[in-house]
Amino acid sequence: MTENQLIVVTGASTGLGAATARELSRQGFHVLAGVRRERDADAIRAAGVEPIILDITVPEQIEALAARVAADPRPLRAVVNNAGIQVNAPVETLPMGEWRRVFEVNLFGHIAVTQALLPALLRSRGRVINISSIGGRIAMPTYGAYAGAKFALEAVSDSLRREVAPLGVDVVVIEPGGVRTEIAGRGIATATDLATRMTPDQKQRYGSLVRAINTLMDTGTASGLTADAAARAVARAVTVRRPRARYPIGRDAAVLLRLARFLPDRMLDRISAANLRRHRPAPAAV
Template identity: 75%
Template sequence: MAQQLIVVTGASTGMGASAARELARRGFHVLAGVRRDPDAFRAPGIEPVLLDITEPGQVAALAARVADDPRELHAVVNNAGIQVNAPVEALPMAEWRRVFEVNLFGHIAVTQALLPALLRSRGRVVNISSVGGKAAMPTYGAYAGAKFALEAVSDSLRREVEPLGVRVVVVEPGGVRTEMAARGVATANRLATGMTPEQDARYGRLVQAINSLMSSGTESGLTADAAARVIAKAVMARKPRTRYTIGRDAALITRLTRVLPDRALDRVIAAGVRRHYPAATA
């Protein structure tokens, strides 16, 4: 494994940073993608690389770095992502496009750039999706939409390249204790200030409830290090499953989406959100 490379995108903090450390500990040389130099961290087996997955020049530089290395590329872990929550009606189109650029198109760009190396090494693509790629909560339209799309792209890619020796794996985390949820709440609150009075009357309490639910789910979730061990399993398993969940909440919700009709799932989700609604004001 010391002679094999792994690329991890979004490795500044959270699951990405933990996955980079875990994979380096297991003997890989990890190219850890960070968006800014101050976010770079160095440790044995970890080499930070400047990588904004929405910047074609930086993606091309990553591909060149891999091509110039005599070691094989074992896997790319597409982990970079942002969380943006707002009602469908109230989310500006620029934000919709930004979410899809980061959470979907950037992953496709990195995968396209590194597929020649993965085909040579018979490596694998590990796409970090979300339980939101299976069940779309209220205000999660953009985030879940990109994750649903990533799930579909992963299925299509798997059926294209597994006959050529490249494995494609999806990892679906539930609540994980990282900075992402806190940033998501801050973004949701910022976007809520841009709602019209009519939209605020319709959705204001819902946004507050989702923020509370998001925070509580994160606080009770797994650590980033525990999530990293699941990612490492997806990277290293000799015969990996097509999908891995992280956390009991993700395992439960993905099962429910397979067995419940839409209306029943609507009621389950509504009941979970209802417990977090703020008290109505006079």
């Protein structure tokens, strides 16, 4: 039954996207797995996993994806908007070009892919699965751009869900906590590089904060779920008959979301500061 249905997964070269593509193909779906490079296409290609070159910030590649889906007689069961980048820096120091890059990938790219595939999803009464984050509900220091784009993705998901539910399309948000993927290593490298570009004054103000967040990023993902376990949760959101609007993934996400729901902001500020203090090195250059 499922092999007669298509699923699109973006950002399938590594991490959660690759694991989700493989899990859904194991369940019998035919997965169109978006990757940006031929060598990643070769690595993910398998029975039931068909790579497609897709940078979600490139309109022509999104058009080609929509044409590929439209030409396929199989119904489109879901699009999993998973691609993402992690860019951490204090609001004061993150260059505007980087702010725009984060929003291009983590928000506008998903909207563009969703717009392009909605006609097919409406025909098949399919599902939009948006991979947000715990950072889509709580904004830690240096997460301004990442959390800003994820909060926005949550809001856009709410609007879209209310627009297309009457038309038979479900919209589901996934909110992972730590998952062991490439993202932490990439995020730490980016944050470290951005920190070297700070002025001496900014380094004085934020250097130890950046170091503490890097440590937290490292430990938070290292103690997180495997990508395979998180992928099984994403697959459940694709296949469950009546999906919830939101699925936190992992114990850390469930606990943090509960705290965020019930504690006042000032209390959350104190918890965040105390947590960071434990990881803060003595004030020094980054």
